[in-house]
Structure formats: C-alpha cells, structure tokens
Amino acid sequence: MGFQAELLAHLQSGETTVARAWGITRKDGVTLGFTDHDQDLSFDGFVFKAATGLTASAIEQGTGLSVDNAEAIGMLCDAAVTEHDIEAGRLDDAEVVSWMVNWVDVSERSVVFRGSIGEIRRAGGAFVAELRGLAEKLNVPRGRVYQRPCTAVLGDAACQFDVSDAAFQVQVSVAQADQGRMFDLSAISGFDEGWFTRGQLQVVSGAAQGLSGLIKRDWVAADGARQIELWEALRAEVSVGDEVLLTAGCDKRFSTCRKKFSNLLNFQGFPDIPGEDWIKSYPKKNGGNTGGSLR
Structure with a gap:
C-alpha cells in the first residue's frame, strides 16, 4: 500500500x-x-x-x-x-x-x-x-451447487423469507441450561413439536448475549416445557432467566418450502434432478423413460 x-x-x-x-x-x-x-x-x-x-x-x-x-x-x-x-x-x-x-x-x-x-x-x-x-x-467457494435440497439459508437474500414474522420466531426465557447445549424453556403455545428443529437459537440477554447455535432437536416435555438441543454447545454460559430467540427450522426440502413457508418461488434447489436409476437407464421401444423403475 x-x-x-x-x-x-x-x-x-x-x-x-x-x-x-x-x-x-x-x-x-x-x-x-x-x-x-x-x-x-x-x-x-x-x-x-x-x-x-x-x-x-x-x-x-x-x-x-x-x-x-x-x-x-x-x-x-x-x-x-x-x-x-x-x-x-x-x-x-x-x-x-x-x-x-x-x-x-x-x-x-x-x-x-x-x-x-x-x-x-x-x-x-x-x-x-x-x-x-x-x-x-x-479462498471461499462461490457459485451454486446443482443439488436437490435448497442451497439458501432461511431468511437470506436468496431465500427472501421474512423470519421475523410471529409465526416463525418467538422469544422465551431459559428455565434450565445444561452445558450450553441442552435447554429447558418456558412453555410455548402455537408451535408444533419439531417446529424449530434445524432452526436457530440466539441468546438475547445474559453473558452469552449475541451468540447463536443451530437446533438439533425441538420437543415438548411431559410437563409442557419446550426442550431444545443444539448441535454444538454455546461458548459462553447461559443462565436461568436469560432470554433466547427461537427461529423456525428449514430442512431444505421442496415440500417444506411450499407447505411450511409458502416460499416456493424462491426455492434454490433443483428438485427434479434425475436419480441414478434414470442415468443408468437404456432405450426401449415401448413405454416412456420417465425416470421411474425399469421393471
């Protein structure tokens, strides 16, 4: 310089x-x-x-x-x-x-x-x-990957979905935390069990404020409390009473984009890619080679 x-x-x-x-x-x-x-x-x-x-x-x-x-x-x-x-x-x-x-x-x-x-x-x-x-x-790879699942991240510029909608995001307090990975949360109404699986947990108060993790499992306990397990533990302590923000999860599938988010026009995958059976198929006189079973 x-x-x-x-x-x-x-x-x-x-x-x-x-x-x-x-x-x-x-x-x-x-x-x-x-x-x-x-x-x-x-x-x-x-x-x-x-x-x-x-x-x-x-x-x-x-x-x-x-x-x-x-x-x-x-x-x-x-x-x-x-x-x-x-x-x-x-x-x-x-x-x-x-x-x-x-x-x-x-x-x-x-x-x-x-x-x-x-x-x-x-x-x-x-x-x-x-x-x-x-x-x-x-050194960061650029470009799109030709694959069935969506390559976008929920809410990013490619996805264009508004995750701040109350139907897809909720803030709750922590009732119990175990090693920064397992959390018991206050009861949440209006969200099905598993709604936040593959979503995100972001800490909005306390010593871990600003940190976030990807949700591995989301289920409802027998007493009605919401329980969350992260893929990796947060790297700071989360205490009882801290507030966390949960964002709905997306499994990148075509059907999920259509049914859960009504965001089909912005789906970034290629759901109609032919499978291996279609690639290995051979010409035949009758019927159509539709990609289905050749039996």
Whole structure:
C-alpha cells in the first residue's frame, strides 16, 4: 500500500514520530482500538488504547492474489480483549485495520493492513491472533451447487423469507441450561413439536448475549416445557432467566418450502434432478423413460 503524501514527507524528514494503531470491529458491532504508542490516540471513530501490550509481527505483503498474513500479540485484560470474549468466539472473523500514524498529528496516517482475525491462541495471560489479509476471502467457494435440497439459508437474500414474522420466531426465557447445549424453556403455545428443529437459537440477554447455535432437536416435555438441543454447545454460559430467540427450522426440502413457508418461488434447489436409476437407464421401444423403475 502507498503512504499518504503528508505521512511520506514526515517519514522522509529523518526525524519521525510514528506509531502503529489497530482498529478491530467485531461481528456484533463492538469496536476496539489499540496502539503501541505510550498515549491513547483517536481517529476514524476509534479510541486506540495504549498500555495494552499489543504488538504485531512484520506484515508480509505481495503483489498479485497471494494472501497477506501477520500476527498481533497482546495481553488479556478486562478493558480490552478478555479470555471470555475469545472463548465465546466474539473475535472470530472480526475486521481488522492497521495504520501507521504520526502521533503528533494523527491526520498524517496510512492504512498498512486490512483484513480479519483468524486463529487465536492464548496462554499465560496473553493472546496471539492471526491476521488474515483481504485475499483470504478469495479462498471461499462461490457459485451454486446443482443439488436437490435448497442451497439458501432461511431468511437470506436468496431465500427472501421474512423470519421475523410471529409465526416463525418467538422469544422465551431459559428455565434450565445444561452445558450450553441442552435447554429447558418456558412453555410455548402455537408451535408444533419439531417446529424449530434445524432452526436457530440466539441468546438475547445474559453473558452469552449475541451468540447463536443451530437446533438439533425441538420437543415438548411431559410437563409442557419446550426442550431444545443444539448441535454444538454455546461458548459462553447461559443462565436461568436469560432470554433466547427461537427461529423456525428449514430442512431444505421442496415440500417444506411450499407447505411450511409458502416460499416456493424462491426455492434454490433443483428438485427434479434425475436419480441414478434414470442415468443408468437404456432405450426401449415401448413405454416412456420417465425416470421411474425399469421393471
């Protein structure tokens, strides 16, 4: 990346007052700022805290489409990055921007890295975060898959279904939680057993606020309480009385899209793909090769 003209002139002056600053924007919108200067800095909507022990390795940058990577090393503290935040996954894939800045005049600055946080390792009261460059996004597969089930996610731009409708979403309180994976909820009326299977549970209050998990099973207990099992445990504690938001599940089938959601026009699968029997069929004089049994 090229330097801003004013910063470049400052660097060429022979007597410099520069520092590094890192701005982190988490998926939930929370912003964090760090600097290796000995005083706090502020610009671009960030307050960059000093005395956090944050340092960064040399940033490897190349031409073309190669992936730029670096590492940031810092101390775990309550005011910045906490062990709880890392364990809960709140920093996963957070956006990172790094500047070189003249701390005497912060208007003289240039972006030297832009990317996201990858793997985080922690030990001995410190953390090491892998910083992945923008070219990392090029490794994500693109395009549609030719398959029978729908490839959309319920409620996304391809699906276009409004999941906020009261018939498909409900907020309830937690009556009991077991290891962040099994939940007993308050009784829910108006929703059939299994309505939320393959759906989503999102925590809206408490220590795990903002975290979500995919629902493996949804059933009604003998006492009428709703019970939910997630595929994977949430990475933060959910306590009795915390509020959770349940969203209806979709099994990606053509019939479910039509009957449960009335969203057939936006179905993103190919339900009429011929099966293996049809592919292996052979010509015959009478009857039609409809894809059915050849007996």
